[in-house]
Amino acid sequence: MTKDKRSRGTGSDAPGPDLKTERDEFLKKFSRGSQLTEEFLKEHERMLSRVQDLESENAGLRAKVEADRAVRELLQKIDRLEREKSELISRYREAEAITTEFTARVQEVESEFANLANLFVASNQLHSSLSPRGVTRRIKEVLAQLVGAERYAMYLVNPDREELVPIASEGVPGDQLLPIRIVGTRIGEVLKKGSASVADSDPSQGTLQDPPAVIPLSVDDRVVGTIAIFSTLAQKNKFDTVDFELFKLLGQHAAQALVAASLFAQAEHKLPGLEAFLDLSV
Amino acid sequence: MAEYSCLIVEDSPMMRQLLVFALARVRNLRVTEADDGVDGLRKLASARYDIIVTDINMPIMDGLKLVKRVRSDPVHKDTPIVIITTEGSQEDRQRALQLGANAYITKPIQAPQVIATVKELLKIE
Numbered sequence: 001m002t003k004d005k006r007s008r009g010t011g012s013d014a015p016g017p018d019l020k021t022e023r024d025e026f027l028k029k030f031s032r033g034s035q036l037t038e039e040f041l042k043e044h045e046r047m048l049s050r051v052q053d054l055e056s057e058n059a060g061l062r063a064k065v066e067a068d069r070a071v072r073e074l075l076q077k078i079d080r081l082e083r084e085k086s087e088l089i090s091r092y093r094e095a096e097a098i099t100t101e102f103t104a105r106v107q108e109v110e111s112e113f114a115n116l117a118n119l120f121v122a123s124n125q126l127h128s129s130l131s132p133r134g135v136t137r138r139i140k141e142v143l144a145q146l147v148g149a150e151r152y153a154m155y156l157v158n159p160d161r162e163e164l165v166p167i168a169s170e171g172v173p174g175d176q177l178l179p180i181r182i183v184g185t186r187i188g189e190v191l192k193k194g195s196a197s198v199a200d201s202d203p204s205q206g207t208l209q210d211p212p213a214v215i216p217l218s219v220d221d222r223v224v225g226t227i228a229i230f231s232t233l234a235q236k237n238k239f240d241t242v243d244f245e246l247f248k249l250l251g252q253h254a255a256q257a258l259v260a261a262s263l264f265a266q267a268e269h270k271l272p273g274l275e276a277f278l279d280l281s282v
Numbered sequence: 283m284a285e286y287s288c289l290i291v292e293d294s295p296m297m298r299q300l301l302v303f304a305l306a307r308v309r310n311l312r313v314t315e316a317d318d319g320v321d322g323l324r325k326l327a328s329a330r331y332d333i334i335v336t337d338i339n340m341p342i343m344d345g346l347k348l349v350k351r352v353r354s355d356p357v358h359k360d361t362p363i364v365i366i367t368t369e370g371s372q373e374d375r376q377r378a379l380q381l382g383a384n385a386y387i388t389k390p391i392q393a394p395q396v397i398a399t400v401k402e403l404l405k406i407e
Contacts (some may be wrong), residue, residue: 015393107394110307114393117303141296144368148390235370235388 039255107282115242118146122249135261136168139227139254144170147243148236149229151208153177154254156225157191164191164226168281172230177207188227190214194223195249198239204233213239215247217255224255286404287312287329291322291336291348292366297309297391301335301366306395308400318341323351333404334358335396337376343400346381355381362403366391 031061125138136154143149151171155164163179166186182188191195196215203212208230227250288311292298298315305313315317315333316322318340326334334352338345345365352358362384367374370388378386387398 110394110397113307114304115299121296121303123301125300138296141294144389145294145297146300146390177385233368233370233389236390 019065037147049250051225084123089187091255095213109174115245118242119245119249122246125200126249126253130257130261131258132148132261132265135257139258140168140170141248142246144274147229147239147246148233149231150204150233151230152228153230154225154227155180155187156217156255157182164188172208187211187214190216190226191223194218196244196251198244198247202237203229203232203239204237213247215251217253219255219259224259227254285310285312286332286406287314287404288315288400289314289322289325289331289334291316291319291334291340293318293337293340293343293380297337297366300391300393301396304391305335305400307393307397308368308404310406311404312321312398319345319348322348326352326355329362330357333364333400335366336398338369346378348382349378349383364396366396377395386401388393388404 002222007008022125082252122142125142129135130137138215140152143152149170153166153169153172155166157163158165158179162182164182165179169177180187182191187196196213198214199206199210199212201212205228206212211228211230212232213229215227216223217227286308288305290298290301290305291315292301292315300336302313302315307313314325314329315384316325319336320335322334322342323343325331334348336345345367349363349365352361352363361384364385364387365378365383366376366389368389375386384403387395387399
């Protein structure tokens with residue numbers, strides 16, 4: 001049909017005006033098509049590049065998500081480990097507290113054992129002699145070795161209970177070792193009251209006039225004398241619990257041991273006959 | 283477990299008894315007693331001891347003479363010696379340590395102190 005129009009319009013080989021217009025339109029359209037194709041290709045390339053960017057971004061995000069998950073897991077692990085650590089620290093502290101308590105208890109028991117050993121040895125020594133001299137020597141030894149007394153004297157009350165007479169001493173000059181009136185003296189007061197008098201001050205600084213410790217000596221609930229400690233060794237600057245226990249022990253046993261030894265000496269070391277024990281009705 | 287032997291040289295029976303009680307708290311320690319320095323030397327001549335605990339003031343031979351004799355004895359010259367005494371002055375302590383004693387305890391003795399000193403010298407836990 002186009003061919004027909006061309007032949008009819010001009011009548012020569014040159015294209016007719018319609019055909020020219022058609023050609024121009026075609027060329028215009030072709031050019032436009034070409035332009036669109038180019039634009040399309042460019043757009044395609046841009047889109048490809050954009051897809052690549054997005055894929056890369058996506059990969060980055062994926063990696064980030066993975067990393068975040070790993071971090072979350074690590075954080076959870078850290079939390080768990082922190083809890084375990086707290087628990088272990090708590091258990092360790094509990095164990096430490098128990099150990100400290102146990103160590104303190106062991107020390108306490110060891111100290112008690114040492115005190116009991118002191119008391120046992122003192123008691124054992126006081127009753128291990130049946131001579132008045134031997135008993136006196138042992139009383140002095142308990143005072144010197146266990147209590148740490150440096151200057152001391154032992155007194156017994158006279159029959160009319162007016163004076164305390166010194167029967168043994170250590171570290172006290174002879175001219176100062178005199179009988180003591182019971183009335184109006186601290187040593188005499190202890191005899192009257194029957195309870196020990198122990199000062200709070202440093203016993204190593206004690207004097208003859210102001211003894212740091214005075215202990216009553218009893219026989220069968222009767223107070224028959226006293227021990228006065230005038231001063232202790234320089235390194236003994238306070239009385240401990242065991243010293244107070246030793247004072248009690250001396251108060252209850254020293255005079256009894258002394259009386260028993262004196263009676264045994266008076267009986268010329270004869271043991272009582274069996275008949276002395278038969279009527280005990282125990 | 284290692285066994286240790288200790289020689290106590292002390293003239294007072296009471297102090298000896300007290301030291302024996304105290305040292306009975308040290309595991310694996312066998313204790314032998316001597317009445318004075320001469321008795322101590324006699325016992326040292328017949329047996330070997332890991333440690334010696336001695337009083338200073340004793341009749342016949344005192345503790346300081348005993349320390350001198352022990353330090354000149356090839357068998358016991360390195361044996362640790364603990365001195366027990368009523369003297370608490372720094373000079374007395376120095377004198378005893380200069381003669382060769384390893385430790386110095388003043389009376390009245392505290393059993394835990396004696397135990398700790400003996401354990402330390404014998405390196406017992």
